[in-house]
Amino acid sequence: MPYVTVKMLSGRSDDQKRALVEKVTDAVVETTGASKEKVVVFIEEMEKSHYAVGGKRLSDE
Template sequence: MPFHPLCFAPLHFGLKYKYIQIKRERKNMPYVTVQMLEGRTDDQKKALIAKVTDAVVETTGAKKEKVVVFVEDIDKRYYGVGGKRLID
């Protein structure tokens, strides 16, 4: 699945690759949305936010305090691959 190199960056979490979309807003304020299947702990999400923030700072030169990270849990009932839900 091809992605524009300036819009998506792959992240590896265990067995699955997840993709984050980076949106550049005015005044160099990157907004990052991470969508992943539910089940991660609060500590894992905290570490994810810290590492994504560091990666955005390193690659874009944005100031750390300007980086905004959203973590969205996706319910497995509403996620399907190959025509089947993951829980089926």
């Protein structure tokens, strides 16, 4: 049973997340041969204030 975690900044619409889950699932099925019903996709959303690059939070830019 493949598990995929997608980490991204919050702010995407439900339609965008739905499309992402569908495409990620299809890619896993195509490349691994797993059945679609066995693919699990987790979306972890992060706030800009909880994410930093180069010592600066993205919310501070």
